[in-house]
Amino acid sequence: xxxxxxxxxxxxxxxxxxxxxxxxxxxxxxxxxxxxxxxxxxxxxxxxxxxxxxxxxxxxxxxxxxxxxxxxxxxxxxxxxxxxxxxxxxxxxxxxxxxxxxxxxxxxxxxxxxxxxxxxxxxxxxxxxxxxxxxxxxxxxxxxxxxxxxxxxxxxxxxxxxxxxxxxxxxxxxxxxxxxxxxxxxxxxxxxxxxxxxxxxxxxxxxxxxxxxxxxxxxxxxxxxxxxxxxxxxxxxxxxxxxxxxxxxxxxxxxxxxxxxxxxxxxxxxxxxxxxxxxxxxxxxxxxxxxxxxxxxxxxxxxxxxxxxxxxxxxxxxxxxxxxxxxxxxxxxxxxxxxxxxxxxxxxxxxxxxxxxxxxxxxxxxxxxxxxxxxxxxxxxxxxxxxxxxxxxxxxxxx
Amino acid sequence: xxxxxxxxxxxxxxxxxxxxxxxxxxxxxxxxxxxxxxxxxxxxxxxxxxxxxxxxxxxxxxxxxxxxxxxxxxxxxxxxxxxxxxxxxxxxxxxxxxxxxxxxxxxxxxxxxxxxxxxxxxxxxxxxxxxxxxxxxxxxxxxxxxxxxxxxxxxxxxxxxxxxxxxxxxxxxxxxxxxxxxxxxxxxxxxxxxxxxxxxxxxxxxxxxxxxxxxxxxxxxxxxxxxxxxxxxxxxxxxxxxxxxxxxxxxxxxxxxxxxxxxxxxxxxxxxxxxxxxxxxxxxxxxxxxxxxxxxxxxxxxxxxxxxxxxxxxx
Amino acid sequence: xxxxxxxxxxxxxxxxxxxxxxxxxxxxxxxxxxxxxxxxxxxxxxxxxxxxxxxxxxxxxxxxxxxxxxxxxxxxxxxxxxxxxxxxxxxxxxxxxxxxxxxxxxxxxxxxxxxxxxxxxxxxxxxxxxxxxxx
Ligand code: SF4
Ligand code: SF4
Numbered sequence: 001x002x003x004x005x006x007x008x009x010x011x012x013x014x015x016x017x018x019x020x021x022x023x024x025x026x027x028x029x030x031x032x033x034x035x036x037x038x039x040x041x042x043x044x045x046x047x048x049x050x051x052x053x054x055x056x057x058x059x060x061x062x063x064x065x066x067x068x069x070x071x072x073x074x075x076x077x078x079x080x081x082x083x084x085x086x087x088x089x090x091x092x093x094x095x096x097x098x099x100x101x102x103x104x105x106x107x108x109x110x111x112x113x114x115x116x117x118x119x120x121x122x123x124x125x126x127x128x129x130x131x132x133x134x135x136x137x138x139x140x141x142x143x144x145x146x147x148x149x150x151x152x153x154x155x156x157x158x159x160x161x162x163x164x165x166x167x168x169x170x171x172x173x174x175x176x177x178x179x180x181x182x183x184x185x186x187x188x189x190x191x192x193x194x195x196x197x198x199x200x201x202x203x204x205x206x207x208x209x210x211x212x213x214x215x216x217x218x219x220x221x222x223x224x225x226x227x228x229x230x231x232x233x234x235x236x237x238x239x240x241x242x243x244x245x246x247x248x249x250x251x252x253x254x255x256x257x258x259x260x261x262x263x264x265x266x267x268x269x270x271x272x273x274x275x276x277x278x279x280x281x282x283x284x285x286x287x288x289x290x291x292x293x294x295x296x297x298x299x300x301x302x303x304x305x306x307x308x309x310x311x312x313x314x315x316x317x318x319x320x321x322x323x324x325x326x327x328x329x330x331x332x333x334x335x336x337x338x339x340x341x342x343x344x345x346x347x348x349x350x351x352x353x354x355x356x357x358x359x360x361x362x363x364x365x366x367x368x369x370x371x372x373x374x375x376x377x378x379x380x381x382x383x384x385x386x387x388x389x390x391x392x393x394x395x396x397x398x399x
Numbered sequence: 400x401x402x403x404x405x406x407x408x409x410x411x412x413x414x415x416x417x418x419x420x421x422x423x424x425x426x427x428x429x430x431x432x433x434x435x436x437x438x439x440x441x442x443x444x445x446x447x448x449x450x451x452x453x454x455x456x457x458x459x460x461x462x463x464x465x466x467x468x469x470x471x472x473x474x475x476x477x478x479x480x481x482x483x484x485x486x487x488x489x490x491x492x493x494x495x496x497x498x499x500x501x502x503x504x505x506x507x508x509x510x511x512x513x514x515x516x517x518x519x520x521x522x523x524x525x526x527x528x529x530x531x532x533x534x535x536x537x538x539x540x541x542x543x544x545x546x547x548x549x550x551x552x553x554x555x556x557x558x559x560x561x562x563x564x565x566x567x568x569x570x571x572x573x574x575x576x577x578x579x580x581x582x583x584x585x586x587x588x589x590x591x592x593x594x595x596x597x598x599x600x601x602x603x604x605x606x607x608x609x610x611x612x613x614x615x616x617x618x619x620x621x622x623x624x625x626x627x628x629x630x631x632x633x634x635x636x637x638x639x640x641x642x643x644x645x646x647x648x649x650x651x652x653x654x655x656x657x658x659x660x661x662x663x664x665x666x667x668x669x670x671x672x673x674x675x676x677x678x679x680x681x682x683x684x685x686x687x688x689x690x691x692x693x694x695x696x697x698x699x700x701x702x703x704x705x706x707x708x709x710x711x712x713x714x
Numbered sequence: 715x716x717x718x719x720x721x722x723x724x725x726x727x728x729x730x731x732x733x734x735x736x737x738x739x740x741x742x743x744x745x746x747x748x749x750x751x752x753x754x755x756x757x758x759x760x761x762x763x764x765x766x767x768x769x770x771x772x773x774x775x776x777x778x779x780x781x782x783x784x785x786x787x788x789x790x791x792x793x794x795x796x797x798x799x800x801x802x803x804x805x806x807x808x809x810x811x812x813x814x815x816x817x818x819x820x821x822x823x824x825x826x827x828x829x830x831x832x833x834x835x836x837x838x839x840x841x842x843x844x845x846x847x848x849x
Contacts, residue, residue: 148811
């Protein structure tokens with residue numbers, strides 16, 4: 001071997017790597033197989049969506065926002081819609097809010113099942129991957145029947161929802177939920193009992209309660225370390241005040257706990273969906289009037305995406321278009337924990353620890369210009385400058 | 400002379416063996432798919448894959464020896480094909496045979512692993528290096544128990560005072576007259592079969608090529624012809640390994656055409672067990688693999704040998 | 715040592731694979747499915763709401779004669795994101811999203827542009843290369 005076990009070398013993961021479903025770049029310094037240092041660089045899939053939102057009217061932006069994420073599309077558009085409705089001071093009917101919540105929870109089900117499969121694949125447990133994705137089709141079919149699309153449900157409009165919950169959908173939901181609940185119980189058993197799988201998860205990537213607080217992690221990643229943080233309970237939006245979720249807390253903080261936290265959340269989602277379908281309030285689907293022009297103002301909207309807290313800041317200057325939409329996705333909050341947790345672990349555990357936070361790269365990639373106070377170097381770049389910079393940059397790295 | 404040539408080039412060794420290897424690979428993939436509730440490939444898929452790879456451009460990475468880069472896959476395939484000459488393929492008598500060929504076969508089977516490891520170690524790619532490191536680590540883990548497990552039937556015969564030999568041809572004939580060693584030496588049978596999975600880097604022992612960690616492991620830099628030769632070598636090794644375990648543990652080889660069919664059926668049966676294990680088990684980390692083999696595998700083999708000795712003394 | 719997936723495996727071994735043999739066997743899309751957009755002139759007032767709210771700028775609308783309701787609706791399948799907002803915005807139900815037309819891939823770019831309207835109006839729009847209203 002060129003590299004004796006004590007020598008350090010850097011293993012780059014990404015931007016293109018089979019462990020990453022999206023581009024990100026990590027550099028792990030390893031001694032033998034043990035990681036001693038780690039860095040991360042994000043931003044490869046920056047799409048300029050925030051900027052794009054400024055050139056579209058309020059309704060068009062809704063659909064742009066929905067396309068930030070292909071997994072949690074509805075929660076993004078819900079966060080945005082809730083914020084805009086608050087700006088417009090529009091009262092959304094209870095039935096619409098409940099339907100939004102049903103879709104939120106169905107989306108959580110599909111997201112967590114998808115994640116379970118991806119995580120199993122990263123652990124080299126492809127059979128579990130195939131089974132979970134097979135069962136996930138059930139919830140995809142439900143969403144498709146309900147909304148007309150498997151991925152971008154387009155359920156929201158500003159001021160309400162587009163479609164009602166039909167009786168057929170209700171039957172399909174209840175039937176699907178029953179099947180999925182049984183499967184989830186089974187998968188919970190698998191991840192907490194299978195001897196081979198447990199070797200890869202138990203005691204791996206442990207994050208204590210204190211660390212979780214210090215790193216400011218969110219979502220199931222936080223709850224697996226005993227941090228009681230769930231926007232659905234802390235600041236109920238849509239119909240969560242009337243149909244509350246129950247927080248799923250674990251204390252172990254290792255990968256196994258992150259699996260269990262998500263699976264427990266699934267079980268709670270099933271409960272919640274049943275309650276919602278049974279107690280769906282009667283009423284209209286949309287607010288009486290949704291203005292095209294919004295008053296000047298700003299608003300913060302927080303929701304609980306499947307991966308954790310999703311944060312929106314929306315500002316209006318009184319026009320037909322948003323003046324600023326700022327999105328912070330949960331992956332950004334959780335990414336720091338990957339760096340600290342991998343140190344001291346085996347290189348083979350790295351993909352597992354990374355997938356443990358359920359990262360979603362392109363959703364969290366932003367372009368940032370850092371301006372130090374006092375220097376006015378923060379010039380605006382024209383197209384020609386940008387082109388010049390690009391050419392210079394590649395010339396530099398080629399030499 | 401012509402007969403020898405035909406034996407060597409077409410059947411049972413040579414091209415026939417490669418075709419059989421690809422078919423076994425198809426059975427493996429198809430069963431795995433069905434167990435996972437998928438459709439799986441059609442029967443010609445492994446052939447199509449091999450042909451496609453053979454026809455593709457081979458990219459030689461900078462910083463590695465061009466000679467080794469080209470020679471290692473050839474050597475790997477040659478090793479696997481040579482090993483096949485001494486084993487009773489499809490229940491037919493081995494093509495060549497000489498005293499001590501059991502040992503030689505076992506070493507020839509390791510040639511593939513060595514070549515893969517070297518192929519990874521001599522490129523400068525980090526994933527290849529990490530993969531090569533794992534290939535060798537894993538090899539040191541399973542190799543000793545695996546070889547001991549395959550020698551066990553011969554040793555058992557010897558201890559029982561029966562005619563025994565280190566020559567596969569004779570060994571399988573005397574094995575045919577015995578109750579299956581599967582029944583008398585169950586522990587080493589399991590070790591041999593699981594060891595074979597380690598040798599072929601099948602899950603759960605696929606850490607050396609764990610794609611989510613190190614892309615394609617030692618073979619990351621290989622493309623086109625080199626990759627095709629390595630995968631053909633793996634296919635051949637699958638048949639050789641299954642044949643060897645079947646011949647030694649599942650009642651040797653009989654006579655007549657039906658015996659050949661029965662023998663092949665037995666190898667497929669073994670393959671089924673291998674696939675079931677692949678389906679059920681999650682990948683082991685390389686340190687866990689080493690632990691498993693040294694803590695459990697070796698101890699099991701030694702226990703089996705101890706039992707043999709005790710029986711011998713008692714009689 | 716517990717191996718948890720054993721029963722699943724036993725069950726799967728005797729089950730039909732769940733993979734859909736897609737081009738050979740097609741499952742019908744649900745009735746609400748949002749496929750290709752179609753437009754009918756009946757009831758259209760030329761209010762242009764559908765155009766204004768389309769996030770993908772997939773609709774070109776030509777008002778030839780508002781009083782006599784002569785409109786041409788040109789739809790770009792390749793730009794459309796199938797969000798359904800146009801159908802929702804239209805208060806006169808002129809727009810529907812077809813649940814059967816969803817296999818829209820093709821090699822010919824021109825085929826993605828669908829123009830609705832009276833044939834003579836379409837001919838006029840094309841002949842005179844009129845600019846879309848509001849563009
Ligand atoms: S479905 Fe959406 S994208 Fe397509 S034309 Fe209608 S509004 Fe535009
Ligand atoms: S929204 Fe309806 S009525 Fe208005 S222009 Fe479009 S199709 Fe015509």
